[in-house]
Amino acid sequence: MTLKIFSMVIRFLVCTYFIFSTLCVIGQVNIDKMRADYAKAVKNKKLCEANLKTLESSASTATEKGYLAAYEILWAKHMGNPFSKLGQFKKGKKLLESVIIKYPDNVDLRFIRWSVQTHAPSFLNYHKDRLRDKQFLVKNLRKLPDPEARKIIYTYLKDANSYLKGEHIFSPEELAELSK
Numbered sequence: 001m002t003l004k005i006f007s008m009v010i011r012f013l014v015c016t017y018f019i020f021s022t023l024c025v026i027g028q029v030n031i032d033k034m035r036a037d038y039a040k041a042v043k044n045k046k047l048c049e050a051n052l053k054t055l056e057s058s059a060s061t062a063t064e065k066g067y068l069a070a071y072e073i074l075w076a077k078h079m080g081n082p083f084s085k086l087g088q089f090k091k092g093k094k095l096l097e098s099v100i101i102k103y104p105d106n107v108d109l110r111f112i113r114w115s116v117q118t119h120a121p122s123f124l125n126y127h128k129d130r131l132r133d134k135q136f137l138v139k140n141l142r143k144l145p146d147p148e149a150r151k152i153i154y155t156y157l158k159d160a161n162s163y164l165k166g167e168h169i170f171s172p173e174e175l176a177e178l179s180k
Contacts, residue, residue: 029058034067035108035152038115041071045078062103069096070112092116093126107144110136111153118160118168130168138170142180154178 034051041048052075055068072092076085096116100109114133120126137157144150157178161170170178 029054029060029064029067031061031063031067032146032148034064034071035149038067038070038074038112039156041074042077048074048078062099062106063108065099066096066106066109066112069093069099070116073116089120089124105140107137107140107153108149110140111156115156115160118164134168134170134174138174138177141178 034055037047037051041051048071052071055064055071059065059068069092072095073089076088079085079088096113100113103109110133113129114137117127117130141150141153157170158175
């Protein structure tokens, strides 16, 4: 009988552990996934929506809030009504700018703003920080502690060179600095 009770207690403890560990993981944001999905979400409405919902319910750090803002802005691309698109864009922009004011040295935030301003239509008049953010990224990308994050952002910036113009193009020296 004692062995049976012991076995039941062990099963109970194992089940309790799995339940609590699952509950803890559900509320977390996989920021590496959000970074990796960012460029894909421009064309993938379902991916954009899923990541937006995850971030809306769980974003707590500055970087997570920055990606929430990014996905808010990307979501505008998937909307049909021009007025809704504009409102959605402004919502994301306001959040992004508010987080950058609090955390101006956050590399992810400055990357997000650079990418949004690079792709925003000119009539939105959201482009004034592009060069400043570009220079910030060139000087600070290497300070990002996560090598996978650096790789994702570097690849995005390097690939963007194919459609950038004038002073917005990353020179070979800047690309070399970014790759460190």
